[in-house]
Amino acid sequence: MERLLSNEWILTIANYSVTILMLIVFLAIFETVTKYNNWEEIKKGNVAVAMATGGKMFGVANIFATAIQQTESLITMLLWGGFGFTLLLFSYFIFEFLTPGFNVDEEIGNDNRAVGLLSLLLSVGLSFVIAAGIKQ
Template sequence: MEVLLENEWILTIANYSVTILMLVVFLTIFETVTSYSNWEEIKRGNIAVAMATGGKIFGVANIFASSIQQSDSLLMMLLWGVVGFVLLLFSYFIFEFLMPGFKVDEEIGNDNRAVGLLSLLLSVGLSFVIGAGIKA
């Protein structure tokens, strides 16, 4: 297997495949922690949910991009990506906890675009911080 991963083409395909698979897993986890159905809300045109979900997608992809750049093996890339995702998920809970006077999850489910935009920017911004901290 190591010989195969020495080929840049195969390594790129492997990194891409692992990232896509983990993105699906992580989106499934995000789906379970929100009170609304992301994909049903997006299908109905809920822009706030689309922004929040897009921020999560960008955030996870950005974390995996950093883990690919900093890691010397597929396993280390995967491990750092998982650590980064856990931190991003933790950030979502902190965001929900720290907002005074309203519940972030409910506001996004109700298509409050200001909260959706803030959620998007939080995910994107913190993904850069998390990615910068990855050192393999």
């Protein structure tokens, strides 16, 4: 397996495949913690949900991109990516906690684009902070 992964083409496909698989898993987890159905809301044109979901997708991809650059193995990349995702998920709960005047999930579900934009920016911004901590 190590010999196979020494080929840059194969390694790129492996990194891509693992990242896509984990993105699907992580989106499924995000789906369970939100009160709204992401894909149904996006289908209906809910821009706030699209922004929040897109921010999460970008954040996870950014964390995995850095993990790919900073680590030497698929397993280490996967561990860092999982750790980074956990921190990103925790950030979502902190966002909910820090806004006691309104419920983030309800506002995003009601297409409050200001809250959707804040959620997007929080996910993207913190993904860079998380990614900066990834070391070999």
